[in-house]
Amino acid sequence: MKTHIQQLLAGALQTLQQQGTLPADLSFDLHVERTRDKNHGDFACAIALDLAKKARRKPREVAEQIVAALSISALITKVEIAGPGFINFFMAPQALLRVVNDILEAGEAYGRSTVGHGQRVQVEFVSANPTGPLHVGHGRGAAYGAAVADLLVAAGFHVHREYYVNDAGRQMDILATSVWLRYLEQCGEEFTFPANGYRGDYVQQISMRLRQMHNDLFRRQAQQIFAGIPADEPAGGDKEQHIDALIERCKQLLGAGHYRTVFDAGLNEILADIRDDLEQFGVAYEEWFSERSLTSSGAVERALQRLKASGHLYEQQGAWWFRSSAFGDEKDRVVIRDNGQHTYFASDIAYHMDKMERGYTRVIDIWGADHHGYIPRIKAALAALGYDPNRLDVLLVQFAILYRGGEKVQMSTRSGQFVTLRELRGEVGKDAARFFYVTRKCEQHMDFDLDLAKSESNDNPVYYIQYAHARICSVLQQLAERGISFGPDDIRNARLDRLVESHEIDLLHMLSRYPETIETAALSCQPHQLAHYLRELAAALHAYYNAHAFLREEPEVRSARLVLITATRQVLYNGLSLLGMHAPQRM
RNA sequence: GCGCCCUUAGCUCAGUUGGAUAGAGCGUUGGAUUCCGAUUCCAAAGGUCAGAGGUUCGAAUCCUCUAGGGCGCGCCA
Incomplete structure (x- = not known):
């Protein structure tokens, strides 16, 4: 229209x-x-x-x-x-009524459009380090990213969802070393666990399984391990130096092959947990992209060579720097350290070069808001490589603060005292979590009220919307019980012009707005528009239900009304599905 | 100190990208229902859009400054 x-x-x-x-x-x-x-x-x-x-x-x-x-x-x-x-x-009234037939004809396709013209878009989201389970902060990125990707699909884009797996680097070495040390404790070695190690229970689990498989194969004496290692923080030393020395000692004592075994035990188990977690959250990826593969494929080397060849790298104090300040960054950045190792940033350049080479017309990165400072340097790298930086959009997701019983739920990653996404799903369920996460604009700080999310009352928008769907199902269920016929012929021949009540007109308007809502929500990457729409649609349905009886009217009016709510049910279903939620038949 | 983001009703938030008298939900107050599911509906009260300038036919929306809050400023990832 x-x-x-x-x-x-x-x-x-x-x-x-x-x-x-x-x-x-x-x-x-x-x-x-x-x-x-x-x-x-x-x-x-x-x-x-x-x-x-x-x-x-x-x-x-x-x-x-x-x-x-x-x-x-x-x-x-x-x-x-x-x-x-x-x-x-x-x-004209018939223009409004036409929407009902549009919906019933299109079914699950109602609301989809072709504005995207099949353009290839890559959406990278979550990409949390596989050093531990996902927590509720990642959950918002997951729900938001999945909704954006699904909306883009609905708007006719060809979407590639991707998770960047940071399976290389220091944090992963710290994890591997933590796993090994816990393993040694189980072997009977006695020592003080490093302050900077990963202390979560999952590390214990991983090391237990490692020991079940390999017995004492990786056992070394504590004395030998800690000999000459600089003191840890509680002992008056530096915790960073302490852990780095332990990592080196671990590699040296185990040898490359066995170190890799321990490393991969941690990586694979945590990654499997993350995959499973996201799958149960209704989040699926086309690709899990390994950071390590960028080194083995030579992509990092190639990216750096391209920058070097075009004069954007320079050497200073034994390190190689990228002149990102020439492209709007506030200062230059190191890409190869003086110890010869490339930085995380170098991998990131290679990764984004790879995205560009894959030919996406648009690349969307969804990051936690704390990474906003990295946008200028990535865009600088793309510009230096000769790509249009505007092909990349970085969307920042603010943190969510949990509230339970009116109190803020305290969280801190370092002590391992964070609420995991798995726990959140267990407490409020997948549907409520998915909905609450996307009900706010991504750049808005969010208060996540756990009590509200799990309450079974009209205060809870999730229940309110799902109940609208269940309520329609319930009405249609009554037909058979009452011996009322309502088949395809009744739908086709329905006198829709009998829909004249103000509640009916309101509902028709709501239904006709759905395709526009999907389109603007997709193009602006704002799934909250759909969440708010669904609430309004449910409200229109409940108001209608309360004002008019559907089943007790004369056949023509009854059929027209049944067709209208059947169409409404379809739109509720389509919208809920796009947000990864169930549309229950009964509750 | 520098940079980015945020500030709209008591609370949580929308506001169709610069449009007409700023809207929902919750909460508060008052009301409805012999019924297809009361997990419902109707109504009222509630606003200096953080503040001050500017841009123009027109600003919550764009620009500048100020205040408050969050985050970021490693040869970490």
Whole structure:
């Protein structure tokens, strides 16, 4: 409907330009919007106000000329000029009723569009270090990223979802060393566990299984391990130096092969846990991309060579620096350390180069807000490699603060005292978690009320929406019990023009807004628009249900109403599915 | 200190990308229902859009400054 009006207006403007009534070189973007006030019709356009300025004419005069040039449409009953020069459109009743048939014909496809034209988009999200289970902070990124990706699919994009696995680097070495030390404790060795090691229970589990498989194969004497290692923090030393020395000792005592075995035991087990966790959260990926593969494939080397060849690298104090400050970053960044190892940033450059080489028209990275400082350097690297940095969009997701019983739930990663995503799902369920996470704009700090999320009451929007769906199912369930026939023929022959009540008109308007909601939510990467829409749609259904009986009316009205709520059920189902939620038949 | 983000009703948040009289939910107050599921519905009260300037036909939305809050400023990942 919206695009129909846009086409009408575009036609009128073209006519006026050809006539010379309006300058031919006038540029404008047609913006048709839904009205807030019913007195202003169904759709409004402020184009005359925009053009009046550019053409130096009176807005109302321009509006009148546009309206005069509009071609006639059976879907529009009235066009009005109002206020300073708004053009208001009033929809014909049959145009509104058409939405019901559109929905029933399209079924699960209702709301999908082709605006994306099959453009290839990559969405990378979560990408948490596999050093421990996902926590509730990752959960928001997961729910948000999945919803954005699914919305883009619905809008006709070809989406590639990807998880970047940080399976290399110091944090992973710390994990491997932590696993090994716990293993040694189980072998009977006695020592003080490093302050900077990973202390979570899952590390114990991994080391236990490691020992079950390999017995004492990796056992070394504590004395030998800690000989000459600088003191840990509690002993008055530096915890970073302490752990780094332990990592080196671990590698040296185990040898490359056995070290890799211990390392992979930690990596694989945690990664398997993360995969399973996300799967149960309804989040699926096309690809799990290994950071390590960037080194083995030579991508890192190649990226650095390209930068070096184009003069964007320089050597200083034994290290190689990328001149990112030449591309808007606040300072230059090291890519190869003086010990010859490349930095995490070097991998990141290679990874983003690889994304560009894969030919996506658009690359979306979803990061935690604490990483915002990395955006300029990544964009700088893309520019230095000769790519358009605007192909990359980095979306930042703010943290979520949990509340239970009105109190903030305290969390800190270092002590291992964080609420995991798995625990959250266990407490409030998948549906509530998915919904609550995406109900706020991503750049907005979020208060996550656990009590509300798990309450079975109308305060809880998840229940409210799902109940609307279940309620329709319940009504349709009554048909058989009451011996009322309502089959495909009844649907096809339904007298939809019997839908005249204000609640019915409201509901029809809500239903017709769904495709627009999907499109704008997708194009702006704002799934919260869909979440809010679903709440409004559910409210319209509940209000209708309460105001009118469906099953006790005369057959024509009854059938029309049943068709309307069947369509509503379909849209509720489609919207809930897009957010990864169930649409229950009964609750 | 520098940079990025946030600030809208008592609370949690929307606000169709610059449009018409700023909206929901919760909470508060008052009301409805012999019923297809009371996990429902209707109504009222509640606002200096953090503050001050500016841009223009028109600003919660764009620009500048100020205040408050969050985050980031490693040859860590």
